Amino acid sequence: MNKKSWIEKLNNSKDLPQIKIFTEEQIKKLKSRWNVKAGDTMIIPSPLEVNQLMKKIPKGKLITINEIRNILSKKYNTTIACPITTGIFAWISANAAEEELKMGRKRITPYWRTLKSNGEINQKYPGGIKKQIKMLEKEGFEIICKGKRFYVKDYERYLVKNLEL
Numbered sequence: 001m002n003k004k005s006w007i008e009k010l011n012n013s014k015d016l017p018q019i020k021i022f023t024e025e026q027i028k029k030l031k032s033r034w035n036v037k038a039g040d041t042m043i044i045p046s047p048l049e050v051n052q053l054m055k056k057i058p059k060g061k062l063i064t065i066n067e068i069r070n071i072l073s074k075k076y077n078t079t080i081a082c083p084i085t086t087g088i089f090a091w092i093s094a095n096a097a098e099e100e101l102k103m104g105r106k107r108i109t110p111y112w113r114t115l116k117s118n119g120e121i122n123q124k125y126p127g128g129i130k131k132q133i134k135m136l137e138k139e140g141f142e143i144i145c146k147g148k149r150f151y152v153k154d155y156e157r158y159l160v161k162n163l164e165l
Helices: 006-011 024-030 047-055 065-076 083-102 128-138
Strands: 018-021 041-044 143-146 149-152
Touching: 006 047, 006 083, 041 065, 047 065, 047 083, 065 083, 128 143, 128 149
Parallel strands: none
Antiparallel strands: 018 041, 143 149
8 A cells, every 4th residue: 555645644634624522531531731621622623724824824924833723713613723633734734845845846835934832943844953943044033942942032023913714
C-alpha cells in the first residue's frame, strides 16, 4: 500500500468537521486539562479548515494555534476546538505546503506564521526551528531564545485581528 502524501492527508477530511459533547466519563479522564465540563461541546475541525485559516495570515502578521482554535469554536458555536487535532492539522498543512513548494508552486500556506500559544516557534514544522527562524526573520520578526526554545519577540503586537473562516 502506498503511503499518502501530505497533500492527500490535507484533503482527506474523513467525516470532519464533527461536534462532540463531553460526557461525565470523558471529563474524569481529562482531569480538567481542557477546562471543560460535562455537556460542553467541542468541534473537531477538518484539516482543510485549519489550512484555510493559516493561509489567510498576511506577511508581517502572526497567529497562534489557540487563536485558530478560538475562531473554529466561535464558527461552530462550541465551547472549544480540539487542541490535539487542530495541532495535528496545522502540522499536516505545513508539510503539505512544503510538498507544494517542491512541486513548483510559488504561493504556499505560510505555516511559519502560525505559532504555539505563547509565541513559541513550532519545532515540528518542516525544516525545524532553523528554517522557521529564517522565514520569520526574513519578514522582519525578531526571534529570542529562552533556554532551548525560540519565540517571536512581542508576538502579541503582530497577531492578526478579526480573522474568520
